[in-house]
Amino acid sequence: xxxxxxxxxxxxxxxxxxxxxxxxxxxxxxxxxxxxxxxxxxxxxxxxxxxxxxxxxxxxxxxxxxxxxxxxxxxxxxxxxxxxxxxxxxxxxxxxxxxxxxxxxxxxxxxxxxxxxxxxxxxxxxxxxxxxxxxxxxxxxxxxxxxxxxxxxxxxxxxxxxxxxxxxxxxxxxxxxxxxxxxxxxxxxxxxxxxxxxxxxxxxxxxxxxxxxxxxxxxxxxxxxxxxxxxxxxxxxxxxxxxxxxxxxxxxxxxxxxxxxxxxxxxxxxxxxxxxxxxxxxxxxxxxxxxxxxxxxxxxxxxxxxxxxxxxxxxxxxxxxxxxxxxxxxxxxxxxxxxxxxxxxxxxxxxxxxxxxxxxxxxxxxxxxxxxxxxxxxxxxxxxxxxxxxxxxxxxxxxxxxxxxxxx
Amino acid sequence: xxxxxxxxxxxxxxxxxxxxxxxxxxxxxxxxxxxxxxxxxxxxxxxxxxxxxxxxxxxxxxxxxxxxxxxxxxxxxxxxxxxxxxxxxxxxxxxxxxxxxxxxxxxxxxxxxxxxxxxxxxxxxxxxxxxxxxxxxxxxxxxxxxxxxxxxxxxxxxxxxxxxxxxxxxxxxxxxxxxxxxxxxxxxxxxxxxxxxxxxxxxxxxxxxxxxxxxxxxxxxxxxxxxxxxxxxxxxxxxxxxxxxxxxxxxxxxxxxxxxxxxxxxxxxxxxxxxxxxxxxxxxxxxxxxxxxxxxxxxxxxxxxxxxxxxxxxxxxxxxxxxxxxxxxxxxxxxxxxxxxxxxxxxxxxxxxxxxxxxxxxxxxxxxxxxxxxxxxxxxxxxxxxxxxxxxxxxxxxxxxxxxxxxx
Numbered sequence: 001x002x003x004x005x006x007x008x009x010x011x012x013x014x015x016x017x018x019x020x021x022x023x024x025x026x027x028x029x030x031x032x033x034x035x036x037x038x039x040x041x042x043x044x045x046x047x048x049x050x051x052x053x054x055x056x057x058x059x060x061x062x063x064x065x066x067x068x069x070x071x072x073x074x075x076x077x078x079x080x081x082x083x084x085x086x087x088x089x090x091x092x093x094x095x096x097x098x099x100x101x102x103x104x105x106x107x108x109x110x111x112x113x114x115x116x117x118x119x120x121x122x123x124x125x126x127x128x129x130x131x132x133x134x135x136x137x138x139x140x141x142x143x144x145x146x147x148x149x150x151x152x153x154x155x156x157x158x159x160x161x162x163x164x165x166x167x168x169x170x171x172x173x174x175x176x177x178x179x180x181x182x183x184x185x186x187x188x189x190x191x192x193x194x195x196x197x198x199x200x201x202x203x204x205x206x207x208x209x210x211x212x213x214x215x216x217x218x219x220x221x222x223x224x225x226x227x228x229x230x231x232x233x234x235x236x237x238x239x240x241x242x243x244x245x246x247x248x249x250x251x252x253x254x255x256x257x258x259x260x261x262x263x264x265x266x267x268x269x270x271x272x273x274x275x276x277x278x279x280x281x282x283x284x285x286x287x288x289x290x291x292x293x294x295x296x297x298x299x300x301x302x303x304x305x306x307x308x309x310x311x312x313x314x315x316x317x318x319x320x321x322x323x324x325x326x327x328x329x330x331x332x333x334x335x336x337x338x339x340x341x342x343x344x345x346x347x348x349x350x351x352x353x354x355x356x357x358x359x360x361x362x363x364x365x366x367x368x369x370x371x372x373x374x375x376x377x378x379x380x381x382x383x384x385x386x387x388x389x390x391x392x393x394x395x396x397x398x399x400x401x402x403x404x405x406x407x408x
Numbered sequence: 409x410x411x412x413x414x415x416x417x418x419x420x421x422x423x424x425x426x427x428x429x430x431x432x433x434x435x436x437x438x439x440x441x442x443x444x445x446x447x448x449x450x451x452x453x454x455x456x457x458x459x460x461x462x463x464x465x466x467x468x469x470x471x472x473x474x475x476x477x478x479x480x481x482x483x484x485x486x487x488x489x490x491x492x493x494x495x496x497x498x499x500x501x502x503x504x505x506x507x508x509x510x511x512x513x514x515x516x517x518x519x520x521x522x523x524x525x526x527x528x529x530x531x532x533x534x535x536x537x538x539x540x541x542x543x544x545x546x547x548x549x550x551x552x553x554x555x556x557x558x559x560x561x562x563x564x565x566x567x568x569x570x571x572x573x574x575x576x577x578x579x580x581x582x583x584x585x586x587x588x589x590x591x592x593x594x595x596x597x598x599x600x601x602x603x604x605x606x607x608x609x610x611x612x613x614x615x616x617x618x619x620x621x622x623x624x625x626x627x628x629x630x631x632x633x634x635x636x637x638x639x640x641x642x643x644x645x646x647x648x649x650x651x652x653x654x655x656x657x658x659x660x661x662x663x664x665x666x667x668x669x670x671x672x673x674x675x676x677x678x679x680x681x682x683x684x685x686x687x688x689x690x691x692x693x694x695x696x697x698x699x700x701x702x703x704x705x706x707x708x709x710x711x712x713x714x715x716x717x718x719x720x721x722x723x724x725x726x727x728x729x730x731x732x733x734x735x736x737x738x739x740x741x742x743x744x745x746x747x748x749x750x751x752x753x754x755x756x757x758x759x760x761x762x763x764x765x766x767x768x769x770x771x772x773x774x775x776x777x778x779x780x781x782x783x784x785x786x787x788x789x790x791x792x793x794x795x796x797x798x799x800x801x802x803x804x805x806x807x808x809x810x811x812x813x814x815x816x
Contacts, residue, residue, distance in 0.1 A: 056748065060468060060755035062735070085722070085748040093725060099745055314493070317501060327470065337507055340464065340493040347468035347755055 018157065019203035019230040021046075021262050021283075025373045031255060031281030032372045037262055039105040039157035040201055041097050044072035046262065046283040047368055049274070049361045050107060051291060052400040055080045056090070056100045058358075059291055059400065060351040063102050068327055069355060070362035072104055073157075075286045077399040078150050079111035079142075083135050087153035095155025107286070108156040109266075110147045113165055113235075113398050124164070126184060144191035148204075152197045158231070160266075161185075161192045163207040165236050178211045181236075185209045186223040193227060205264060207235035212245050214252050221256035231262040234282070238267040243390075247276045254280040267398065271300075271364055272387045275380070278368050285365075288400040290357030295350040295402065297342040300360040304386050308353065313339040326359035328352035426565065427611035427638040429454075429670050429691075433781045439663060439689030440780045445670055447513040447565035448609055449505050452480035454670065454691040455776055457682070457769045458515060459699060460808040463488045464498070464508045466766075467699055467808065468759040471510050476735055477763060478770035481513040481565075483694045485807040486558050487522035487550075491543050495561035503563025515694070516564040517674075518555045520571055521643075521806050532572070534592060552599035556612075560605045566639070568674075569593075569600045571615040573644050586619045589644075593617045594631040601635060613672060615643035620653050622660050629664035639670040642690070646675040651798075655684045662688040675806065679708075679772055680795045683788070686776050693773075696808040698765030703758040703810065705750040708768040712794050716761065721747040734767035736760035 023035040035046045051058055051066065054077045058066050066074065076096055081087060093099045097106055115129045123130045128143030147162035164184040166173035173181065189206050196204050206224040210216035225232060234253050237246050250265055254277070257263045264284035265277045274285055290300065297308040301321045306313075308320075316335035320328055328338070333352055341349030364384065371380040381387050431443040443454045459466055459474065462485045466474050474482065484504055489495060501507045505514055523530055523537045530539035536551030555570035572592040574581035581589065597614050604612050614632040618624035633640060642661050645654050658673055662685070665671045672692035673685045682693055698708065705716040709729045714721075716728075724743040728736055736746070741760055749757030772792065779788040789795050 055752045055754055056745075057754050057756045060759065062739070062756065062759070064739070084752055085744075089723060089744070092723065093742070093744055099742075099748075101740055101745070315497060315500065331470070331472070332509055334501070334507075336493070336497070336501055337464075337509070340507075344463045344492055346463055346465050347759070348465045348470065351468065351470070351755070 018199075018201050019262075021231070021260070023260070027279070027372045028375050029377070030279035032278045032368075033281065033283070034369050034372045035262075035283060037105075037283075039073075039203065041106065041157050042072070042104045044105055045369065047274075047278045047365055047372075048073060048284050049365045050075045050284065050286040051358045051361075052077070052286055052288045053100070053102075054399040054401055055084070056096055059295060059354065060347060061354060063100065065327065065351075065355060066102075066358070067104075069358040070366070071358060073107060074102060074104070075107045075109065076100075076154065076156065077111070077114060078108045078147065078154060079114035080399060080401075081108075081154060082111060082150045083133050083140070087150040091153035091155065097155065105158065106156040107158040108151050108154050108160065110160045110162040111142055111150065112147065112162050113267075115142050116165055117167065117398060126187075128162075144188040145195040148192050148195040148197075152202065155198075156202065158203045158205060159196075160233065161189045161204060161206050163188060163209060163235055165207075165209060165239070166211065167239050173211055175213065175216075178209070178213055178216045181209050181211075182216055182220045182223065185220065186227075189224060189227055193229075203230040205229060205231040205233050205262075207233045207266070208253055208257070209236045210249075210253070211236055212241060212249055217249060217253045218256065221253060225256070225258060229261075231264060231284075232257045233264040233266050233284075235266050237265065238269050238273075238287075243270070243273060246273055250277045250282065251280045254282055257281075271361075271384065274361075274364065275368060275387055278372070287361070288398065290361050291354045291400050292402070294353035294355075294357040297338075297349065297353060299353055300357050300386075302360075302384050302386055304389055308335060308338045308349070309342050310339075320353075320356050321360075324356065324359065324363075326356045328356040426607075426609050427670075429639070429668070431668070435687070435780045436783050437785070438687035440686045440776075441689065441691070442777050442780045443670075443691065445513075445691075447481075447611070449514065449565050450480070450512045452513055453777065455682075455686045455773055455780075456481060456692050457773045458483045458692065458694040459766050459769075460485070460694055460696045461508070461510075462807040462809055463492070464504055467703060467762065468755060469762060471508065473735065473759075473763060474510070474766070475512075477766040478774070479766060481515060482510060483515045483517065484508075484562065484564065485519070485522060486516045486555065486562060487519035488807060488809075489516075489562060490519060490558045491541050491548070495558040499561035499563065505563065513566065514564040515566040516559050516562050516568065518568045518570040519550055519558065520555065521573055521675075523550050524573055525575065525806055534595075536570075552596040553603040556600050556603040556605075560610065563606075564610065566611045566613060567604075568613050568641065569597045569615050571596060571617060571643055573615075573617060573647070574619065575647050581619055583621065583624070586617070586621055586624045589617050589619075590624055590628045590631065593628065594635075597632060597635055601637075611638040613637060613639040613641050613670075615641045615674070616661055616665070617644045618657075618661070619644055620649060620657055625657060625661045626664065629661060633664070633666060637669075639672060639692075640665045641672040641674050641692075643674050645673065646677050646681075646695075651678070651681060654681055658685045658690065659688045662690055665689075679769075679792065682769075682772065683776060683795055686780070695769070696806065698769050699762045699808050700810070702761035702763075702765040705746075705757065705761060707761055708765050708794075710768075710792050710794055712797055716743060716746045716757070717750050718747075728761075728764050729768075732764065732767065732771075734764045736764040 020038040025034040144162040151159035164181040210220040262283045265282045313335040428446040433442040552570040559567035572589040616628045618628040673690045721743040
């Protein structure tokens with residue numbers, strides 16, 4: 001179904017509806033590659049960064065503003081949209097692209113991560129998970145079949161398998177729990193494939209689990225990749241473990257995924273996590289950091305982060321980051337003005353900060369693509385000093401929801 | 409100082425820094441006129457509608473989006489900006505236009521209305537008013553001198569006299585209180601003129617008070633217009649009285665103001681209030697309705713208002729108002745999607761609703777300008793059915809602040 005039309009060693013295309021993946025350049029000194037993925041709603045260049053629009057909107061941004069950040073694909077959370085306004089309602093509207101007026105590709109997650117990450121209010125069994133609705137407290141049942149049905153209704157171009165993703169933080173899973181998760185994840189994937197009603201329109205990606213244990217990762221990758229799919233994801237990372245572990249797991253797992261298919265590292269992350277993962281051969285990323293942090297006045301720059309509520313910005317007439325071409329910096333909005341907006345709880349603060357932060361990540365990905373093409377990694381590091389400093393880590397996976405900050 | 413260079417009966421220009429007012433057309437059957445006001449930061453066509461950006465931002469909208477609504481001038485509240493971030497801080501930044509990146513004229517109010525409208529926490533005397541800061545509860549003193557100093561620091565193109573504006577609702581002022589307010593208002597205006605440090609850059613408008621009493625209005629207009637200024641405003645309306653009284657006061661007062669100077673009706677209002685005031689000879693309007701109502705899912709259309717949270721919009725695939733050229737309607741955002749945004753408390757709902765509502769008022773003003781030029785009033789009423797239906801009234805003056813809804 002998804003044939004590899006390899007033209008030469010360096011360039012090949014996976015050409016099969018609903019997804020075509022063309023690799024146009026490969027790194028000389030790492031597994032990194034530059035490519036493009038085409039979907040029924042348009043294409044995007046890889047390595048790609050997907051900002052998160054939890055409820056069918058990137059908080060406070062019009063689709064035109066999101067396009068202006070250079071984002072070519074966005075992520076929506078099936079969990080939130082199934083609860084409100086409901087996946088069937090969105091399906092009747094012609095799908096989530098039409099509903100939110102996003103004229104490009106969309107990826108939806110399966111809803112599993114959200115259901116599991118609220119572990120105090122759910123019950124997991126071999127068939128699926130039962131949880132209380134965050135809207136009205138009602139009992140909701142999510143199974144592989146229901147997750148795919150939800151995602152078929154939402155109609156995103158790339159949909160994700162419903163997997164068992166045990167959290168790494170606080171209550172780190174033991175070997176038995178990891179093995180159980182691996183086993184469930186592959187069985188659930190088989191059920192997802194069977195339930196998938198729109199395989200010619202929506203590309204279903206499988207998800208590799210296995211925690212931080214190499215043997216578990218190996219086993220999961222083998223089991224998952226035995227099922228032929230248009231793409232594969234590395235799940236169960238950025239769920240509370242540190243930067244080093246994210247890197248190790250990614251470097252170990254990415255090469256286990258088919259060379260000619262898109263590889264998606266879920267919920268990662270900070271700039272240097274992304275660079276390390278790209279070098280390990282990852283093509284797609286999503287993360288709530290630019291938007292969630294942006295709403296909290298926490299700003300990403302090439303030199304590190306800054307906090308716009310800080311008093312030292314009160315009379316600072318410089319833009320967030322001189323040289324940045326985002327709507328906030330190019331528009332000349334000063335740190336003094338942005339601080340005023342945040343202190344005054346004015347919506348425009350989060351909006352401009354989100355626009356800058358998303359553009360920050362898109363600029364990073366553009367520079368990474370160039371580094372791969374031109375073998376210009378040292379140049380990348382010179383112009384992105386942040387790649388060589390440690391970061392304060394926080395959970396980065398999941399939905400872009402301020403409530404989550406309180407939960408985690 | 410402000411000479412009337414009358415070229416013929418119908419067209420004349422007031423040509424004096426910092427404000428030039430050119431009347432280019434006059435209505436054949438009313439006092440209405442079409443014109444243009446030039447300021448140091450650019451011009452705007454009259455009759456003009458000014459949306460309200462209380463804290464140096466129109467809630468959630470970038471300046472580019474505000475320009476997209478057809479707004480040519482915006483209003484800021486001196487009261488809020490003096491408290492936070494401080495008028496001196498904004499002055500050091502080069503003024504409020506530069507601070508908020510608004511590349512056009514700005515008008516600031518004097519701060520008096522806000523100080524008075526929180527009557528439970530202030531004390532008024534013949535010298536000024538003392539009130540508690542809404543930021544930190546500290547004691548703030550506002551006098552004519554201080555108000556003008558604040559507005560000089562903010563640097564708006566049009567600044568307003570510090571006046572005594574007694575509220576009309578609940579605690580309607582008696583004749584004695586009105587006479588006191590008139591007296592104070594003229595004495596305070598003399599002090600404002602004296603205190604005004606930037607008369608060549610900022611046009612100071614006087615404000616006529618007098619409540620709903622014609623004799624009081626007559627006296628106030630005479631006293632205020634005796635002081636030669638680049639423009640005059642009708643204050644003390646839309647402070648709780650009904651539509652009929654607003655209309656009567658405006659129709660009585662507007663002709664008492666100099667024919668060749670801009671006339672500004674403060675805080676008005678609904679569509680038919682605006683049309684009536686234009687016909688009485690008013691040139692400028694401001695109102696919080698489009699933004700404050702928009703944030704509350706309350707939408708203005710040519711046929712009347714609708715509430716986007718209403719369940720009947722849940723599966724409505726039409727835009728807010730077919731034929732509207734605002735960013736929300738032209739962008740194809742459906743009522744179903746907007747309802748979802750409001751129900752989910754997503755910022756994009758208030759943003760798109762504000763964009764539509766502001767554009768609604770700007771389209772009305774454009775059509776009013778055409779009606780004056782082409783004597784096309786019946787055409788105006790045919791295409792704006794809302795002009796012939798009664799409205800639910802609410803206080804429309806003042807700052808654009810959600811807290812105010814709770815106060816009033």
